[in-house]
Amino acid sequence: MTNKKKTVAVLYGGKSTEYEISLLTAFSVINAMNLEHYRVQPVHIQQDGRWIAGPEITKKLEYKDQLLLNENASLESQAEHWLAPSSPVLGNNRPDIVFPLLHGPNGEDGTVQGLFELLNIAYVGSGVAGSAAGMDKVLMKDIFTAHHIPGPGYLSVSRFEWETDAPEVILNVKNTIGYPCFIKPANCGSSVGISQCLSETELSASVTDAFRFDTKVIIEEKIIGREVEVGVIGNHHLSVSVPGEIITQGAAFYDYQSKYVEGKSSLVIPADLPEKVKAELEDVAKRAFRALSLSGLARVDVFVREKDQRVVVNEVNTMPGFTQFSMFPLLWKHTGLPYQQLIERLIDLGIERYNDKQKIQYRIDK
Incomplete structure (x- = not known):
């Protein structure tokens, strides 16, 4: 990394049922970022869709509600701001990259990614098509079917x-x-x-x-079997984490309560799986990532079918839960990539993808 700090705009909140989860993710990620390497600018998307930009974060946050920024900082009031939704005009405050910590519709589904593409700003994660396909479970499974990737x-x-x-x-x-x-x-x-x-x-x-x-x-x-997840990171060259298994406590399946209420589920990392199953899981995870044209990161959720131990893909999440206690970062921690280094790796991958896209020519007379 050069001596010049990279400016990272951290985008969170959003018009989604996963608004609160996004706040938790942003709080955790911002506090883990090395402020000697990055200038961190928070951007809060309220549930009504209003964008609020805050001042640079210069020290660790003490509590999550510090992310609920003051209305007076609205992007819409700054005509020359880098991301005024009413205008594509870019000012001098343009970040080096955006980290969109948005979960669900209106953020993880290609909509925000499309805005960044139009503004030609680097961002972490998959592009428009990959994000959209990864969010829409029907499109995702249609693509998996076309690529002969097994699923329910x-x-x-x-x-x-x-x-x-x-x-x-x-x-x-x-x-x-x-x-x-x-x-x-x-x-x-x-x-x-x-x-x-x-x-x-x-x-x-x-x-x-x-x-x-x-x-x-x-x-x-419904697939009868074990619920297992792996993390994938990369653009062209993919790395797959160790597998983790989800054990639910008293729940029929891994529902909202199981995910976010303490004591409702437990994670076993690494999962105790036969070597043959782990090899198949890694292969299927990479195939699913490439079939959806993903980049940067994804969590691939599968079942290991009880009757024959075959791997069946449930779904892919292009911006998984990202607190330090969430499955995706824990998988990478147990693989040897700690939380802070994982964040830095994803920022580097986003910049790599952006630089690669700058090679595309949009005129035929040159």
Whole structure:
């Protein structure tokens, strides 16, 4: 790294059901960053969509609510700011890179990434297409199917289809997916809106609940097996972490309570898996990462099927939970890459990806 500090704009909050989780992530990441190497500028996206920029962070934060920035710092009031949503004009405060610590829709789904592409600003993580495909569980699984990456059986249902012919959908689930099955909003994370249906009598209520959070729902086959996750980092050359296993305590599946309430689940890192399974897991994780055109980082969630020990991909998360106690950083800690170094590695990967894109030519007369 050069002597000049890199300016990192840390973006957090957002119009998403995962707003609070994003605040926790930002608090943890900012406090882990080496302030001798980076100038850290916080940018808070409120739940109503308003962007608030704060002053440079020069010391560790004491509590999370310090990230709830003052309204007077609104980006919209700074005509020459690097990221005024009403104007693409760039000022002198342009950061070297943006770290978008946003989870769920309106941040992890390619929308914010598209803004950075238009402004030609470097950012951490996957691009527009990869972020969008990684957020939409239906698109993701369609791509996995095309690339022969094994996954649960699934059906996609739009709100229009459900409202116009729910009996046909119910019959289709019975004939193709069966029970038990899982109902999920297509574009949510952190297990928001997910429920397990043991029989047809539970299906209608579960689908209706999922449609509170999205206009498209995915209905998936339940896989009996162990729930395992790995981290992947890289752009062209990929590294895969040791695997970690999720053990839920008294829950039917790894739901929101299991993830964020202490004592509801435990993580076993590294997971005790046969070498053959670990090799297959690493191969499938890399294939899934490349199939979705991801870059920077992702957490790949799989099942190790009980009946034959085969790896089945559940989903990929392009901006996983990122507190120092979250699965993704813990996986890398046990692989030999501590939290602070992981953050620095991801910033470097974002700048590498940006520099690579600068080689693209947009005129044909030169």
